[in-house]
Amino acid sequence: MPAPLLEVRNLRVEFSGRRGRLVALDDVSFEIAPGEILGVVGESGAGKSLTGASIIGLLDPPGRVAGGEIRFDGRRIDNLPYEQMRKVRGRSIGAIFQDPLTSLDPLYTVGQQLIETIQTHLAVNGAEARRRAVQLLQETGIPAAEERLDQYPHQFSGGMRQRVVIALALAGEPRLIVADEPTTALDVSIQAQIISLLKRLCKEHGAAVMLVTHDMGVIAETCDRVAVMYAGRIVEIGPVADVIHAPGHPYTAGLMGSIPSMDEDRPRLLQIDGAMPRLTAIPPGCAFNPRCPRVFDRCLVERPELMPAGATRAACWLHATELRAAA
Amino acid sequence: MSAPLVAVEGLAKTFDVSAPWLNRVAERKPRQFVHAVDDVAFTIDRGTTLALVGESGCGKSTVARLLVGLYAPTRGRVVFDGIDTVGAGGARPASIRRRMQMIFQDPYASLNPRWKVIDIVAEPLREHGFGDAAGGGGAAVRQRVTDRVGELLASVGLANADADKFPHQFSGGQRQRISIARAIATQPEFLICDEPTSALDVSVQAQVLNIMKDLQVRHGLTYLFISHNLAVVRHVSDRVGVMYLGRIVELADKGMLFARPRHPYTRMLLDAIPDIHMSGRARTPVQGEVPNPLNPPSGCAFNPRCPHANERCRAERPKLLAIEGVQVACHAVEEGRI
Numbered sequence: 001m002p003a004p005l006l007e008v009r010n011l012r013v014e015f016s017g018r019r020g021r022l023v024a025l026d027d028v029s030f031e032i033a034p035g036e037i038l039g040v041v042g043e044s045g046a047g048k049s050l051t052g053a054s055i056i057g058l059l060d061p062p063g064r065v066a067g068g069e070i071r072f073d074g075r076r077i078d079n080l081p082y083e084q085m086r087k088v089r090g091r092s093i094g095a096i097f098q099d100p101l102t103s104l105d106p107l108y109t110v111g112q113q114l115i116e117t118i119q120t121h122l123a124v125n126g127a128e129a130r131r132r133a134v135q136l137l138q139e140t141g142i143p144a145a146e147e148r149l150d151q152y153p154h155q156f157s158g159g160m161r162q163r164v165v166i167a168l169a170l171a172g173e174p175r176l177i178v179a180d181e182p183t184t185a186l187d188v189s190i191q192a193q194i195i196s197l198l199k200r201l202c203k204e205h206g207a208a209v210m211l212v213t214h215d216m217g218v219i220a221e222t223c224d225r226v227a228v229m230y231a232g233r234i235v236e237i238g239p240v241a242d243v244i245h246a247p248g249h250p251y252t253a254g255l256m257g258s259i260p261s262m263d264e265d266r267p268r269l270l271q272i273d274g275a276m277p278r279l280t281a282i283p284p285g286c287a288f289n290p291r292c293p294r295v296f297d298r299c300l301v302e303r304p305e306l307m308p309a310g311a312t313r314a315a316c317w318l319h320a321t322e323l324r325a326a327a
Numbered sequence: 328m329s330a331p332l333v334a335v336e337g338l339a340k341t342f343d344v345s346a347p348w349l350n351r352v353a354e355r356k357p358r359q360f361v362h363a364v365d366d367v368a369f370t371i372d373r374g375t376t377l378a379l380v381g382e383s384g385c386g387k388s389t390v391a392r393l394l395v396g397l398y399a400p401t402r403g404r405v406v407f408d409g410i411d412t413v414g415a416g417g418a419r420p421a422s423i424r425r426r427m428q429m430i431f432q433d434p435y436a437s438l439n440p441r442w443k444v445i446d447i448v449a450e451p452l453r454e455h456g457f458g459d460a461a462g463g464g465g466a467a468v469r470q471r472v473t474d475r476v477g478e479l480l481a482s483v484g485l486a487n488a489d490a491d492k493f494p495h496q497f498s499g500g501q502r503q504r505i506s507i508a509r510a511i512a513t514q515p516e517f518l519i520c521d522e523p524t525s526a527l528d529v530s531v532q533a534q535v536l537n538i539m540k541d542l543q544v545r546h547g548l549t550y551l552f553i554s555h556n557l558a559v560v561r562h563v564s565d566r567v568g569v570m571y572l573g574r575i576v577e578l579a580d581k582g583m584l585f586a587r588p589r590h591p592y593t594r595m596l597l598d599a600i601p602d603i604h605m606s607g608r609a610r611t612p613v614q615g616e617v618p619n620p621l622n623p624p625s626g627c628a629f630n631p632r633c634p635h636a637n638e639r640c641r642a643e644r645p646k647l648l649a650i651e652g653v654q655v656a657c658h659a660v661e662e663g664r665i
Contacts (some may be wrong), residue, residue: 187555189616192600260562262557262561266562274532
């Protein structure tokens with residue numbers, strides 16, 4: 001196995017406030033190999049966007065990395081000073097955010113923003129930067145790229161804006177792209193276009209992707225591996241086909257069952273009762289235990305770590321070896 | 328078979344989006360209109376669900392608002408249980424309003440943050456004079472309203488104690504349950520649901536969809552269900568209407584529509600859904616975007632994106648015709664080209 005491009009070890013993110021500290025991410029560990037697409041899936045508040053923000057160094061205060069480390073290409077990046085992190089961001093790690101309108105500056109033309117980004121990260125002159133900008137827009141499938149370069153973001157439709165954002169993310173020729181819900185604001189027909197575009201371009205440019213989304217369908221179509229998050233932790237991680245077809249964690253199984261299917265008819269959807277706990281009220285033991293259909297004594301007191309569960313790794317006591325031996 | 332509960336005929340809504348008068352005069356800007364909904368017709372049988380699907384801006388929410396009476400239609404009729412709700416002129420009688428209610432998309436915006444849940448759910452009861460007929464003083468009526476609110480909350484899986492809380496104390500899924508309790512308070516027969524689950528996480532969406540299905544079975548409710556999510560539509564509906572740029576392009580029973588989509592736009596939508604089971608089915612890449620509704624293409628509105636478009640499609644707008652058991656508005660299907 002090649003050396004990982006990104007290595008996250010025991011990442012812990014805290015928010016300090018008047019009423020004490022909130023642990024928003026706890027003991028999150030994963031890695032991304034060069035050129036790999038890792039999906040991160042979970043419901044609102046599970047911590048998937050925070051994981052992405054920690055990697056690109058854009059945690060909003062009072063949030064801060066309180067423990068663990070993030071290594072990019074072997075170099076530690078979670079404790080870099082702001083100015084140095086600025087050089088990593090964009091150059092080594094690109095970012096795509098959910099809302100294509102707020103990620104673009106409305107007062108500058110698309111060309112100005114692209115050329116500025118290219119010249120910030122690469123030592124090229126103005127003419128060369130412009131040539132590259134046009135080429136990037138063409139690659140992302142924007143018709144009449146030469147003319148579109150001199151237009152403002154409001155002159156683009158939602159799907160076209162997201163193409164521009166992808167072009168911006170690729171401008172510094174990064175080796176990793178953190179894409180946070182890149183298609184959530186888009187219609188389904190446009191979503192399909194953007195997903196296949198992102199997939200194709202990252203392959204062509206040799207960039208790895210961390211794709212954060214709540215849409216299991218998007219994950220299934222795009223990713224090599226997937227990490228499922230719940231209440232600030234990874235509860236299951238593994239190859240995408242295994243996680244979808246043979247989930248090891250009851251939460252993953254419930255999540256899959258609650259998605260209305262296009263292929264089969266069911267009178268009722270499988271439902272997980274209750275809701276994800278608030279960060280202030282995470283139960284002891286496994287955080288999923290109040291909602292889990294297969295809960296037993298150990299889940300209430302002891303918190304499970306990720307352990308092998310078939311082809312995936314799941315944080316669930318059902319897979320503890322001594323239990324299996326007893327059964 | 329009995330008459331349908333809801334019948335919509337030739338429904339149209341045009342919005343005037345012209346520049347202000349002074350700009351029109353000084354800058355010679357023309358008047359501009361958006362035909363948000365044009366010539367939409369469908370019927371919904373009692374106890375069934377019609378789903379309308381389409382992408383943003385296709386007019387599906389406008390249809391919902393026309394039906395419930397939040398907009399007055401430019402043309403066309405909405406017939407509810409044999410009564411023309413528009414032709415009467417002026418406000419709808421309370422007797423009709425009581426029988427059709429709406430559930431909105433955003434559970435954060437559709438509940439008054441300053442009201443307790445009991446007041447939110449009781450508002451339609453008070454509005455329609457629930458409990459007045461049985462007599463007794465104000466205290467007796469109040470007690471009946473409180474009891475009824477308790478029943479309603481229980482039917483959507485909330486506790487009696489929740490009645491004294493404020494909306495901000497609830498999660499998105501619980502708020503949507505409150506919206507449902509409010510909508511069914513007056514025992515309506517017809518519920519209009521405008522993207523009721525699109526703001527929710529999937530596990531919570533499953534809870535809400537299950538509640539809606541249970542209520543339909545228990546009270547024989549009729550639903551108009553608006554959504555952009557085809558998988559959700561497939562789960563809840565009996566019939567499906569696909570809208571594109573203000574018009575219905577295909578209207579069919581659920582089984583027919585998903586097994587054998589006829590209109591090229593329906594096919595494109597179905598192809599665009601990410602495939603969770605990775606069955607590796609062939610997918611035609613989706614082309615283009617929805618055109619600007621201010622300046623729709625001539626002929627069939629879908630022709631610039633359609634792989635089967637020809638001269639006739641660019642010149643003549645197709646009518647919604649019954650073809651092999653489904654209604655579809657497409658020249659290519661009518662001529663047997665696809």
